[in-house]
Amino acid sequence: MKVAITGGIGSGKSFVCERLRKFGIAVYDCDEAAKRLMRTSVDIQKRLSDLIGTQVFADGKLQKAALVAFLLQSKHNAQAINDIVHPAVAADFERSGYDYMECAILFDSGFIDRVHIDKVVCVTAPLAERVQRIVQRDHITPAKAQEWIDRQMPQDEVLKRSHYEIVNDGKCDVNAQIQEIIEEISETNK
Template identity: 35%
Template sequence: MIKIGITGGIGSGKSVVAQLLSVHRIPVYIADDESKKLTNTSPVIRERLIHLFGPDIYTPEGLNKPALAKAIFGNKDLLLQVNQIIHPEVNKHFLTWSEHQQQHGCAIESAILFESGFNQIVDVSLMVYAPLEIRIQRALQRDHSTEEALRKRIESQVSDEDKKLWADYIITNDGKQPLLPQVEKFLSQIFDNIR
C-alpha cells in the first residue's frame, strides 16, 4: 500500500484535496483531528503535558486548547517540547490505522508533515500550495480567529519555500487552476510509477 503525506500551510486547501482523494477511494487520516482525540485519550500525552505545564492544561472537558495554543505558538522551545510529546503518539496511531486500510493507497493530512517527521513514514509527499495572502483570507473567513493569531501559527511552520523543496509533488490551489485534474494527474503518476 502506498502512503501519501498531504501537507501545505493553513488555508492552503489540504482538506479539499483530502476530500478529492477520498472520492478516489484513498482513505485519509486527518492528523489535526486524530491528535486532538489522542491528547484526551493517551495517558502518556496527558501525563507529560501536565508535567510540562501543570494540571490546568486539562479541564474536566479535556485538553485546554486555547491555553496550549497561547503557550506554544510564539515560543519555539515549548512548541518543540509539545511536538516531541504528541507527535510520536500520532505517528504510531497513524501506522496502526494504515495497517487496517484495505485500499491500494492511504494518506495522512498534516500542515506539519515535515516538522513532525511524518514525512519519513510516508512513501510520497504532496504539497498543496496557495499564495500566503489567499491562505490568510480563506482561513480568516473560515475560522473565528484573528490575523495576528493566524500569523503566529504560520510562523510556527516551515516556509512554503522549504515545503516546495522537500515535497515530491505540488498541487496549486490558487483559485485559478482547477484542483481535480491536478489530483487525478498526481494519482496516475504515483500509481503508475509504483506498478
Template identity: 25%
Template sequence: MKWFGLTGGLGCGKSLVTEIIRRCGYPVVDADRIVHHLYDTDLDLQMALSKTFGLDIFDNGKVVRGRLVDIIKSDISKKKILESLIHPKVSAKVDEIKARLERNKAKMAFYDIPLLFENNLDAKFDATIFINAPAEMVYQRLAARNAWTKEEVNVRQSWLLSNKEKSKRATYVIENDGSISMLEEKVEHLLEELVK
C-alpha cells in the same frame, strides 16, 4: 502499498484535498484526528500534559488546543516539549493504521501530516505532496474560517518552514489558486498519475 505524505501551508486547502482523495476512494490517515483522539483518550498523555502545561489547558477533562497554542506562543521552547510527548504516540498509531491498510490490500494511501517537512519525515514516503496557495487567498481564508488577523497568521507561519521551501522539497505540488472544481481536476489528475 504506495504511501504518500500530504501536507499544505496554513489555509492552502489541504482539508479539501483530503476530502477529494477520500471521495475518489483512497484512504487518508489524518494526523490531526489522531492527535485529537489521543488528547481525549490517552490518560498517560493527559497526565504528562497536565504536569508540563498545567490543568488550565483542560476543560471538562478535554485538552483545549487553543490554550496550548497560547502557551507555546508565549514560550516557544514549550513547543518542543509538546512535540516530544505527542509525536511518538502519533507515530505508533500511524504505524498500526498503515499495517492494517496493507493487510487490507490498499493500493495506495495518504498520510495528512501538517509538519511533514518540519519533522524531516520525507524519507518515510514513496512521494510527498504539498498543497500551496497564494498568500492573499490564505489570509482571506484564515480570516473567514478562524477569524485570525494577519498577525496571528504570521505568528503561526513563523513556526513552520516557508511554503517556498516546502514546494522545493515536495515531489508534487498542487497550486490551489482557483475554483474548487479546478482543484478537484488537479487532484484527480495527480491521483491518476500516482496509481500507475
C-alpha cells in the same frame, strides 16, 4: 505506497483531502488523530500536564486554549508538545492501514522522520489567499493569520522537499491535478 499531503496553514490541505476521499481514497488526518489521542491517552495527558500544568486538562477535558497559549509562547514549547504527541500519532498511523495522510507540519516538526512515507504532495496557495482563508475560518485578524503562517516552514521550502504540488489558488483545477497525481502514483506503485 505511503503518501503524505502537506502544506502551510490556509493552503487548502483539508480541501484537497476531501477531494481525495471523493476519489475513494481514505486519508488519515494527523490533526484529528492528535486530538483523539490527547483525549484518550492517559500517558499523553500526564506528560502534557507535567509540561504545561494541570489546567491543560481542567475538568478532565483537554483545554485547547491553555494548550494553544503554551504552544504559541515559543518554538521550544511547540516542539516539546510535538515530542509528546507525535510519536503516538506516528505509531497510530503505522497501525492504521491508511496509505494517505494529511499532516500540516510534516517537515517543520520532524514528523517525516517518525513515519514511512514514499511520496509527499504539497498543497500551495498564494499568501494573500491563505491569509484570507485563515481570517474567514478562524475569525482572526490578518496580522494574526500572518503570524501563524510565519511560525511554519516557508511554503517554498516545503515544496522543495515534496514530490508533487497541487496549486489551490481558486483558479487551477484541483480535481485534475489530484487525478494526475493519483495516476502517476498508481503507475509508480505497479
